[in-house]
Amino acid sequence: MLTAGAATLLMARVDSLRAAAPEDVATESAEFKAAFDALVGKSAPQSSGLTFDLPDQVENGDYVPVALAVDSPMTAESNVRAVHILSTANPRAAVATFRFTLLSGKAQVTSRMRLAKTQDVVAVAELSDGRILVTRRKVSVKVGGCGI
Amino acid sequence: MMKKPPRIKLPEAINPGQIIEVKTLATHVMETGNRKDGTGKIIPRNIIHTFTATFEGEEVFSATLGSGIAANPYIAFFMKVPGPGTLTLTWLDDAGTTTVEKVPLSVA
Numbered sequence: 001m002l003t004a005g006a007a008t009l010l011m012a013r014v015d016s017l018r019a020a021a022p023e024d025v026a027t028e029s030a031e032f033k034a035a036f037d038a039l040v041g042k043s044a045p046q047s048s049g050l051t052f053d054l055p056d057q058v059e060n061g062d063y064v065p066v067a068l069a070v071d072s073p074m075t076a077e078s079n080v081r082a083v084h085i086l087s088t089a090n091p092r093a094a095v096a097t098f099r100f101t102l103l104s105g106k107a108q109v110t111s112r113m114r115l116a117k118t119q120d121v122v123a124v125a126e127l128s129d130g131r132i133l134v135t136r137r138k139v140s141v142k143v144g145g146c147g148i
Numbered sequence: 149m150m151k152k153p154p155r156i157k158l159p160e161a162i163n164p165g166q167i168i169e170v171k172t173l174a175t176h177v178m179e180t181g182n183r184k185d186g187t188g189k190i191i192p193r194n195i196i197h198t199f200t201a202t203f204e205g206e207e208v209f210s211a212t213l214g215s216g217i218a219a220n221p222y223i224a225f226f227m228k229v230p231g232p233g234t235l236t237l238t239w240l241d242d243a244g245t246t247t248v249e250k251v252p253l254s255v256a
Contacts (some may be wrong), residue, residue: 062218062219063218064218074228085216087216090215090216091180091182091215092180092182092214092215092216094214094216095213095214095216095217096211096212096213096214096216096217097211097212098209098210098211098225099207099209099210099211099212100209101206101207101208101209102228103203103206103207103208103209103227103228103230104208104209104225104226104227104228105167105226105227105228106167106226106228108225108226109209109211109223109224109225109226110222110223110224110225111217111218111221111222111223111224112217112218112221112222113216113217113218114180114215114216114217114218115216145218
């Protein structure tokens with residue numbers, strides 16, 4: 001029988017093994033790199049002002065809630081043209097592009113996405129003044145989105 | 149093809165100039181085009197690839213969707229309501245089906 005201390009030690013060992021498992025470091029697909037370069041180009045992206053909310057870990061990759069919001073007055077002088085969601089390790093990199101207008105009032109959108117496996121998800125916002133905002137989030141997936 | 153009409157949720161009372169959230173849920177399989185059937189043949193992609201929202205002919209919001217959007221796509225966006233009028237929501241899928249919903253906005 002294990003003592004409490006030994007059990008804790010064993011758990012810590014299992015956790016460290018799990019953290020080092022190869023599926024935790026999904027490599028970026030060539031399609032993601034091409035799509036990201038096409039959007040960001042040579043600009044120096046900033047991260048402040050773009051909120052990208054999604055869970056740190058999900059049981060099921062079929063339905064992953066995503067929420068995007070960009071700080072912007074949404075006036076003719078200063079507004080958000082579009083936000084893009086890119087997956088680094090799904091079969092297809094381009095998840096969605098959302099386009100806003102002055103009638104949007106707020107540059108904010110909520111949806112649900114699929115994740116084939118544990119990976120980073122990247123949001124890119126294009127602002128009317130030419131600025132590009134990028135936020136990157138890692139999501140751990142226990143069961144990948146089926147057949148995506 | 150949508151088996152059921154989309155669900156659309158808006159606030160009950162809207163003031164002119166108010167920014168409201170428009171919640172939409174379409175019923176659609178969003179077949180990714182990456183899956184195989186029992187005989188090993190690829191099941192062709194059939195997803196809703198385009199969603200648009202217009203108010204009295206003017207674009208409010210639009211989305212281009214890929215196979216990474218979940219089945220039964222849920223999209224919630226915002227709209228600054230200039231006054232009374234009709235909000236038109238359109239979903240287009242790979243099978244060529246167009247689903248249009250017209251929602252009159254009652255602005256107090």
